[in-house]
Amino acid sequence: MTKGDMYHKEILTRILQEGCLDKNPRPHYADGTPAHTLSYNHGMCTYDLTKNESPMITLRPIAIRSAVGELLWIYQDQSNDLDLLRDKYNVTWWNDWDIGNRTIGTVYGETVNRHDLVKTLLKGLKEDPDGRRHMINLWQVDDFKEKHGLKPCAFLTQWNVRHGRDGIDYLDMCLTQRSSDFMTAGCINQMQYLVFQHIVARHLGLTPGRFTWFYDNIQIYDRHIPQAKELLKRESIECSPKIKLNPSKKDFYEFTPEDVTIEDYPRQLIKKKNPQVKLELGI
Numbered sequence: 001m002t003k004g005d006m007y008h009k010e011i012l013t014r015i016l017q018e019g020c021l022d023k024n025p026r027p028h029y030a031d032g033t034p035a036h037t038l039s040y041n042h043g044m045c046t047y048d049l050t051k052n053e054s055p056m057i058t059l060r061p062i063a064i065r066s067a068v069g070e071l072l073w074i075y076q077d078q079s080n081d082l083d084l085l086r087d088k089y090n091v092t093w094w095n096d097w098d099i100g101n102r103t104i105g106t107v108y109g110e111t112v113n114r115h116d117l118v119k120t121l122l123k124g125l126k127e128d129p130d131g132r133r134h135m136i137n138l139w140q141v142d143d144f145k146e147k148h149g150l151k152p153c154a155f156l157t158q159w160n161v162r163h164g165r166d167g168i169d170y171l172d173m174c175l176t177q178r179s180s181d182f183m184t185a186g187c188i189n190q191m192q193y194l195v196f197q198h199i200v201a202r203h204l205g206l207t208p209g210r211f212t213w214f215y216d217n218i219q220i221y222d223r224h225i226p227q228a229k230e231l232l233k234r235e236s237i238e239c240s241p242k243i244k245l246n247p248s249k250k251d252f253y254e255f256t257p258e259d260v261t262i263e264d265y266p267r268q269l270i271k272k273k274n275p276q277v278k279l280e281l282g283i
Contacts (some may be wrong), residue, residue: 001236004055004187007045011182012228015220016042027282029223035282037083039219045190046212048169049197055190055213056241057260058229060277061270066091068257069194075136076114076253080104089257095151096283105148111138121159122252124203129161129169140176151229154189157196162209170209171201178216183224183231184279189213196261198243203252227277234274241265 019038027035035267056062069089073079077088079101085091099105114117124134132244139150156176164170174195180186190213201208219229246259 002056002058002239002241003045003047003053004057004190004241005059006188007055008057008059009219009232011040011043011186012220012232013157015182015218015227016232017230019219019224026281028097029280029282036218036222037282039206039217040220043218044212044214046210047194048210049194051238051274054241054243055187055194055211057187058126058237058239058257058266058270058274059234060274061267062187062191063267064195064260064262066093066230067192067255068260069174070094071196072255072257073116074109075112075196076255077213078109079112080106080108089195094149099147099149099256100200100222106143106146107148107150108152110134110150111140111143114143115140116117118252122200122203125159125171125200126212132160134159153177153181154193157193157257159200161206162211168207171197171204172204172210172212173197173200174212174214175261176214176216180215180218181282182218183220183228183250183277184281186218195243198245199255202245202250221280221282223280227279230277237266237270237273239264239266 015038019040022037025034027034029035033209036106051127068090073089077084081183082094082098082102085094094104095103121134122134124131133225135158138155154175154177154190158174160172162170179188197211199210241264244261244263
């Protein structure tokens with residue numbers, strides 16, 4: 001199985017066996033019913049990209065093209081404009097957090113733009129590769145004083161250049177996520193930021209090294225429990241998914257979702273053997 005499949009089953013088992021049921025949830029389902037969750041606190045998943053370890057799962061089909069679009073909307077466009085997200089990337093899942101002006105307010109891309117976070121990161125890694133202060137932090141409390149939609153879930157990335165004993169300079173990155181709707185987006189969020197790591201590494205002429213995902217609170221909705229049990233019964237499909245970037249692109253700001261592909265991921269076989277599960281969203 002992929003390392004993503006291994007972690008996926010471990011986390012689902014832990015949540016089902018040890019998870020805490022919340023009492024007063026913020027989200028609701030579309031029918032107005034409170035969206036309760038089973039959750040587990042604190043954990044990590046780590047991958048050595050030089051060994052083709054990947055968060056990608058085969059327990060159900062995962063399509064990340066739209067997720068890459070969302071990532072670029074945040075860090076490349078540095079935008080909170082929902083019309084841009086729809087028109088450029090065909091992504092509409094943020095519409096429920098529209099604050100009334102076709103934006104999600106002072107969060108995510110607006111925070112990146114306001115604090116010049118990407119430019120600072122790229123400049124810092126280039127000029128001081130051995131520094132230990134390279135990070136992007138979307139949790140800017142002063143920004144939250146202004147009107148905004150959902151606060152950032154995947155909010156902190158920390159970056160380190162590692163001079164390998166093999167003579168290769170690697171870019172390692174860890175992502176900290178305060179909350180993960182695991183059945184819906186646990187794999188997708190990890191893959192998004194793995195793409196982010198690959199694009200930054202390409203921009204700087206480095207080799208992607210290790211990727212680690214720290215989660216604070218990881219949860220599944222009460223209406224996702226049957227689907228979680230179904231995934232645990234499924235058998236993984238042998239493959240070794242790898243992110244491949246368009247070899248002609250080097251500049252971080254020039255990448256598009258079409259420049260990112262996943263190789264050795266038999267999507268059609270996965271659809272046949274481990275078909276998609278329906279997951280009702282908590283809004």
